[in-house]
Amino acid sequence: MAAWGQRLAGVRGVLLDISGVLFDGAEGSGVPIAGSVEAVARLKRSRLKVRFCTNESQKSLGDLVELLQQLGFDISEGEVTAPAPATCLILKERGLRPYLLISDGIRSEFDQIDTSNPNCVVIADAGESFSYQNMNKAFQVLMELENPVLISLGKGRYYKETSGLMLDVGAYVKALEYACGIEAEVVGKPSPEYFKSALQEMGLEAHQAIMIGDDIVGDVGGAQRCGMRALQVRTGKFRPSDEHHPEVKADGYVDNLAEAVDLLLQHADK
Amino acid sequence: MAARRALKAVLVDLSGTLHIEDAAVPGAQEALKRLRSASVVVRFVTNTTKESKRDLLERLKKLEFDISEDEIFTSLTAARSLVEQKQVRPMLLVDDRALPDFNGIQTSDPNAVVVGLAPERFHYQILNQAFRLLLDGAPLIAIHKARYYKRKDGLALGPGPFVTALEYATDIKATVVGKPEKTFFLEALRGTGCEPEETVMIGDDCRDDVGGAQNVGMLGILVKTAPGAPFARLTGSLRGSRTCFFQSPPGAGKASIEQEMKKKLIHLLT
Structure with missing residues (x-):
């Protein structure tokens, strides 16, 4: 080199x-x-x-x-x-109302966003909030849409905490992509x-x-x-x-x- | 296309074809009786991973289907064989009710991961444990990779999305033992003396039933018993294949399996 x-x-x-x-x-x-x-x-x-x-x-x-x-x-x-502020700009620009599959820690970033009657899914590193129930809700929202829009805050595979490596949002994005036959837009x-x-x-x-x-x-x-x-x-x-x-x-x-x-x-x- | 021979065996899917949860698909019992009188070998093949073979049989008997245990071949049976063959101790991400099919398998200090349909186990902590085992070199065995399944309250995520999540995070490939894998269909025929070219598969999943069967040289018949399913998206990937579609007119879904089996069998047998 x-x-x-x-x-x-x-x-x-x-x-x-x-x-x-x-x-x-x-x-x-x-x-x-x-x-x-x-x-x-x-x-x-x-x-x-x-x-x-x-x-x-x-x-x-x-x-x-x-x-x-x-x-x-x-x-x-x-x-x-x-990624969160960048995502909010995109949501506003395109008139998107997200179902938020996110952790409570980042929810305040989306305070100004209309989440009623969702027409897209926003997924972030939700940690413990990546329950089957929440994933299924996101899946159902996407399947109901004519043109499913999935916006992902990053697509990392894993990250490190002091206790060891942890699954990151990318794994869950892949899960929804596979389930719905779609591809996410990555912000990050x-x-x-x-x-x-x-x-x-x-x-x-x-x-x-x-x-x-x-x-x-x-x-x-x-x-x-x-x-x-x-x-x-x-x-x-x-x-x-x-x-x-x-x-x-x-x-x-x-x-x-x-x-x-x-x-x-x-x-x-x- | 291989030369088609006389029809000798019929593989029939269970969930979504003979029954939806605890209700028989109307007309399916009679259809099965007619099939029995056609002097063909019948096998019931299923990716239902929630239930042991014994539970399946019990449910089918309650719904008055004339079926015996040795006619059922499930993806759990196939998974157990692979675990035994590899001599590994699996972390079992399967439903509690499926556990009897793994009786006698050692599961302490796991060095393999088996994923079935286990909504109550698909939580972050457990998937993260599986993720770390895989990074340490454990093999990943997927009972099947169905994208979703039908529940009374709508579509719900199957095991496929969660297997895909683990594959993406660890950069390894799962060994899939259920439909639509080739080995699954060939194993299901074992002992029948029938060849794939003499077999027809009937199911409600375009990719897992029809596509999988066609891949080993069988004919595939798709029944449309799940009226809410977004068919355009499902069938998109199979456009141009030899799939036999039987699209019932709206509202006529109830008798679909009987009609379709009759039509197809008459055509094949004459």
């Missing part, structure tokens, strides 16, 4: 995944990944632009940012691209529109930005398909087999965010 200097040349902005890169979630709270608090602070002091791009869909953006601040991170809501990584909206907020072109994430498909593959570069960290949901993924090859693998920032500060934008 080419030297880091070559691989990171011309990078002017960094897009950071949150869960598994900044911290590992635990029931209701979380634990910062060693070195990540300082790494974010160092990035922010540098000339590089920084933005956060998450598929978090169990907590509201406000709760997520508050948790991160409690863990010591320098972060504010305006710096985060998150790896959808190109999602990465583009984050880039737009940063005022950068894809080739000027690099994504740092723990998901080889959602973060790395998605960003690369948009023309960005991408590094995978060996934290969070990373598994050794990711480095030999049949389809996705990261522009680099690093032990954690701290190492990624060391390399970026040394080599980027030169």
